[in-house]
Amino acid sequence: MAISLKDVARQAGVSVKTVSNVVNGYRHVTPETRLKVQRVIDELGYRPNLTARHLRKGRTGMIALAVPELHNPYFAELADAVIEYAAGLDYIVLLDHTGGRRDQEVLFAQGFRARVIDGLILSPIELENEDLLARGGDAPLVLLGEREYDAPYDHVAIDNVAAARTAASHLVDIGRRRIAFIGARHGRARATAHLRLRGWREVMTENGLPTGEELVAVTDGYTREDGAQAVARLLDSGARPDAVFCYNDLIAVGAMRTLAERGLRVPDDVAVIGFDDIEESRYGATTLTTIAPHKRAVARAATDALLERLAGDREIDPRRLQPGFALVTRESTVGRPS
C-alpha cells in the first residue's frame, strides 16, 4: 500500500521518529542523517498520511462552507473567494450546499454533513434561532449573510438596510416615483429580505413615495424564474412601476426578461436594480445596476473570524462583522451611453 514512516525508517536504517523529525524540519538532525533520510523519502515517494497526522494533532486543517445553492452565481463566486483565501492560510475548504432547507442547515451546523473539520461557515436561509441555541456540535461556527440571530456566533453580513437605502435612493435620484420591490418572502422580521424591504420603505416614505402592497411582489425563492414570475404578476395586477428594486441579481435578470417579453424598455420604461453584482450582471442586452457587496472582504472576514476561534479565542464575545458594499451603476438604471 502507501509508504509510511516505517518503510522509510527501515530502508534508511534509522528510527521512525528520526524520519518524522526530518519530515517536520526538526532542528537537531545532522546534515548527513537528514540527507540520507531525504534520499530514501524521495526514492520511495513517501507522503505523510494526513489522516494519522490529524488524529494525532486533533486538527484536520479543513473547514466546511455551506451555501444554499452552488449554482447561484453569487454563492459560487463567494465560495471561490473563501477557498482562495483559506488556501493562503493552509486550510482546505469543504464546500457543501443546503438547498436552503432548514433540516439540511441544521445537519450542517451540527457538523453532521461534513464531520472531519475544524470549523464551519454557514450561510443559512431557513435556520431558526432555536436551532442555533440547541446546537450540539463542538466545532466553531461562523454565520454568513442573510439572517440575523441572537445566538452567540460570529456573524458576517453587509449592512443590508443601508445598502437597500443606497439602492432605493439611486432610483429616486434618477427620477423614478413608482418603485416596486421584488423579494423573497420570509416570515421572520430579521430575514435579509425584510431588511432590504425596510431600506426601500424608509427611502420611499422619506421621499413621499408610495409603498402600498400593490408595489410589493413576494417570491418563493431567489431564482431568475422567481423574478420573471413576480414581475409578470405585478404587471398583470395593473401596477405600472417605473422601476423595480430586486432582492438580488438573479431575480433582476428574470425581471428584465419578463419586461422584455412585455415590450417594456429598460431603463426607459422601467429601471431595474439588483443586489450581489454577479458576473452575469455585466453582460446581457442591458447590463444591470446593482449593489456590490465586497465578496473578498466577506470571505476574508468570515474565514478570519473562524480561524481566530480555532486559535483558541472561543470565549470572546460573538462579533458582528460588516464588510463594505458599493453601488455599481449600469445600463438598467442610467441607460447606454451613446
Added chain:
Amino acid sequence: MAISLKDVARQAGVSVKTVSNVVNGYRHVTPETRLKVQRVIDELGYRPNLTARHLRKGRTGMIALAVPELHNPYFAELADAVIEYAAGLDYIVLLDHTGGRRDQEVLFAQGFRARVIDGLILSPIELENEDLLARGGDAPLVLLGEREYDAPYDHVAIDNVAAARTAASHLVDIGRRRIAFIGARHGRARATAHLRLRGWREVMTENGLPTGEELVAVTDGYTREDGAQAVARLLDSGARPDAVFCYNDLIAVGAMRTLAERGLRVPDDVAVIGFDDIEESRYGATTLTTIAPHKRAVARAATDALLERLAGDREIDPRRLQPGFALVTRESTVGRPS
C-alpha cells in the same frame, strides 16, 4: 474535549469494543446491553471520531472534484450534481478549482491539493498527457470533459464532434450560410475546442459553406468577456456572419452582448448558438439555443467510475464514457414565438 468510546465504555461499565459494536450495529449484542450503552451514548452526546475511523479503515469516504472555475455556471451546476449524487452514496465531495492552470491541475492530480481523499475527479484544461503518465499519486483518478488523453484513466465526456455537428447543422437548417466559430484556442489537436471546431468544419464543408480563417475567432479563455471581444474583432475585421457558433454559453452571452451594442438583432441579423445549457441561457432578453450535455448523467458516470475503481476494480481497462446531449432550441436561433 470530545467524548470518545472510552468515556462511554467507562460510564456504561462495558468494554470499549462493546460500545463500538453497538455504534456499528453489530448483531451479537443483547438488547439490554445495547439499550444501556445507547442510553449513555445519548446522554453524553457521543459522536464517532471519523478521523480515527478513517485511519483504522484506510478509507476516508471523501472524494475530491476539481473544476477550472467555480464561477463558471456550467461547472457550478456540474459540481452541484456530483455532490448530490455522491451524497446519496455516502461520499463527501471536496470541491476545488484549478483556475485552468497546468501547475494547479498537476498538483491536484497528484493529490497534493486535497490529500485526505479516496479518489479524484478532475476536469482539466491545460494538463498534458505526460503529466498523467508521470503521475505519482495513489488515489484513483477520473477525467472529465475537455481534453482527450492516452493515459490509462477513465474519461467522461460527451461526443464533442457529434454535438458540434448537431449545433452546426441546426444553424444550416435555419438557412444560415456564413457561420462564424468562436472558441478557445488550445494548440493541442485533441482539446475540446478543436473537437467542436472540427464538427463545425465538417458540417460547413459538407454543405459547401465557407470555413475560412476570417470566420474563426479564437479566445484566450471561456468567459463572457472573451466572447464579447471575439465578436467585436470579428465584426471589426469586416466579416459579416449571419450566425455564430460559440464554444460555450458564456462566450455566447458575451457575443450577444456585443451584437446588441452594435445594433445587430438576434436572431434576425445573426443567430447564436452555445454549448452547456447553463441556467443563465434560459433568461436574458434573448434566450440562447444551446447544446445541453446531460449534466446529471455526466456526474453519475464520473462518480460511478471512480467508486468502481475504489471498490477494487483498479486493474480493468480504462473506459471512455459518453453521456448524452441534446439540442435545445431557443430564441437566439429561431426567434420569439409571437
Added chain:
DNA sequence: CTTGCTCTTTACAACGTGGAAAACCTGACG
C-alpha cells in the same frame, strides 16, 4: 456432571503520526 455448542463480551493489536523523555554519543574540561 461433563462435553460441546452458540451467543456475547472482552483483550489485544494495529492503523501512521508526533510529543515527552530517556538514551546515546561526542568532545570539553577539571
Added chain:
DNA sequence: CGTCAGGTTTTCCACGTTGTAAAGAGCAAG
C-alpha cells in the same frame, strides 16, 4: 581519566477506532 554539557537519536506511548481471536456465559445433550 572521569564527569558533564550539548546535540542527536531512540524508545515509549497515545490519539480513537475496529478486526481478530480468544475468553466467558449459558444451555442442551450425553
